[in-house]
Amino acid sequence: MTRAAAVHDHTQAHVEEMVADLDRLVRLETPSNRRDLLEAALPEIERYAVERLGAPAARVQHDGGSRGDVLDLTWAGSPGLVGTVLVLCHYDTVWPEGTVACWPLTRDGDVLTGPGVLDMKAGIVQAVWMLRALRELDVPHPSVRLLLTGDEEIGSVAGRPHIEAAAAESLVTLIPEPSAAGDVKVQRKGMVFADLTVRGVESHAGLDPDAGASAVHELAGLIPAVVALADRERGTTVNVGVVTGGSGRNVVAGVATCEVDVRVQDPDEARRVADALEALAVSDSRCTLEVVVDHNRPPMNPSPRTEEILELVRRTAADLGETVGTQAVGGASDGNFVAALGLPVIDGLGGIGAGPHARHEHITVSGLPRQTALMAGIVELLATEARG
Structure with missing residues (x-):
């Protein structure tokens, strides 16, 4: 006792x-x-x-x-x-x-x-x-x-x-x-944070749309691939929590960003998701992608x-x-x-x-x-x- x-x-x-x-x-x-x-x-x-x-x-x-x-x-x-x-x-x-x-x-x-x-x-x-x-x-x-x-x-x-x-x-x-x-x-669960930044080429959306390369459009194309990294069976969840981009309705966006929250129970999953995020690539060669991964906490x-x-x-x-x-x-x-x-x-x-x-x-x-x-x-x- x-x-x-x-x-x-x-x-x-x-x-x-x-x-x-x-x-x-x-x-x-x-x-x-x-x-x-x-x-x-x-x-x-x-x-x-x-x-x-x-x-x-x-x-x-x-x-x-x-x-x-x-x-x-x-x-x-x-x-x-x-x-x-x-x-x-x-x-x-x-x-x-x-x-x-x-x-x-x-x-x-x-x-x-x-x-x-x-x-x-x-x-x-x-x-x-x-x-x-x-x-x-x-x-x-x-x-x-x-x-x-x-x-x-x-x-x-x-x-x-x-x-x-x-x-x-x-x-x-x-x-x-x-x-x-x-x-x-x-x-x-452990936490992995990732910040994605796409940089494109600005132009006038009405007068010269083809001269631009939209960072917003590129990021929108990447987000489904980010979300698809989740694996519920292994306890891995992925959330895109904040998305920002563009400077005006009539401007082809020059910059777009998103903040990603990943939760894992298996340490190997943190490495898998981080590697996949860092391997992402833009489809328009005029755009660039920067991925910053923070292994915030282990499980x-x-x-x-x-x-x-x-x-x-x-x-x-x-x-x-x-x-x-x-x-x-x-x-x-x-x-x-x-x-x-x-x-x-x-x-x-x-x-x-x-x-x-x-x-x-x-x-x-x-x-x-x-x-x-x-x-x-x-x-x-x-x-x-x-x-x-």
């Missing part, structure tokens, strides 16, 4: 404080593309964590360049226990500055709505209260390393090297990203060690009188980077709710103690394993 039920009761008794903590974080507006706002918010997030947990045993802040910094905080484990559990959180959100003024954290019974409440500021609150509860209940636990990144929503260019380095030094990576209705996420698939830790998740859920399933989802997270290294990661341990990136984004208040206790139980069982 774990102390997960005791952690649940403890956090349930403090749930209003957890809600107040969440309100505090939601008020800190942290859009991914605003370095200034991220820079202002991160010290406040650190101050919150230190107020709840005391000063960490180790602290490192990594410069994010034009993106949000990465904050790496480690609190020591129980005496005699070795190893570290990494809790990976991002503090950036998709919501622009000014959103919280018209949409503050709002409670309606068991439901809390607000920008970033689910994705993923509830996860930060859970991580802090998980460790606080373990300490206050005197539950043995390894060291806990909280890694806060500021560019997850825009590709984790700044965060990725620090995520991979921290995960390699940890027993497991736990990610309190939004849950799948209370289930954990063990598979996520997340469970390692053998992940499968073993899933058994700890199930044992903890049983101690809570519940069951926790596993789900595969199309969205990606920073867990993709960890899994691609063959390291264990349990994702989707965060809030129970719906609507990430949407105006109906919300969590349930009752889900906060449950998810916090689930994380705590996993950490406790890892401590038991470490002691043999």
Whole structure:
């Protein structure tokens, strides 16, 4: 038996404080593309964590360049226990500055709505209260390393090297990203982005149409070939999400572009699609095609060690009188980077709710103690394993 039920009761008794903590974080507006706002918010997030947990045993802040910094905080484990559990959180959100003024954290019974409440500021609150509860209940636990990144929503260019380095030094990576209705996420699709740019020859569409070579027409001819690269049986989807081109109704278009989103479960599929995109060619020799491919995130698939830790998740859920399933989802997270290294990661341990990136984004208040206790139980069982 774990102390997960005791952690649940403890956090349930403090749930209003957890809600107040969440309100505090939601008020800190942290859009991914605003370095200034991220820079202002991160010290406040650190101050919150230190107020709840005391000063960490180790602290490192990594410069994010034009993106949000990465904050790496480690609190020591129980005496005699070795190893570290990494809790990976991002503090950036998709919501622009000014959103919280018209949409503050709002409670309606068991439901809390607000920008970033689910994705993923509830996860930060859970991580802090998980460790606080373990300490206050005197539950043995390894060291806990909280890694806060500021560019997850825009590709984790700044965060990725620090995520991979921290995960390699940890027993497991736990990610309190939004849950799948209370289930954990063990598979996520990888992401390949591609930008296609066709350049043609402009001319007057009425006076001299044959002198031009339309970039728009060329791109329109290429798009069906792009979409045809999808393979549903292998879990590969292709979406052309943005198309732009031309300068006027009566102008043969000189430039046209499209933005492509590819999701894959099989790493080989990422290479296949990328190779096919780079092999595309225009039919009109007067036009040129540029293809820029970004292998944004590898797919997340469970390692053998992940499968073993899933058994700890199930044992903890049983101690809570519940069951926790596993789900595969199309969205990606920073867990993709960890899994691609063959390291264990349990994702989707965060809030129970719906609507990430949407105006109906919300969590349930009752889900906060449950998810916090689930994380705590996993950490406790890892401590038991470490002691043999």
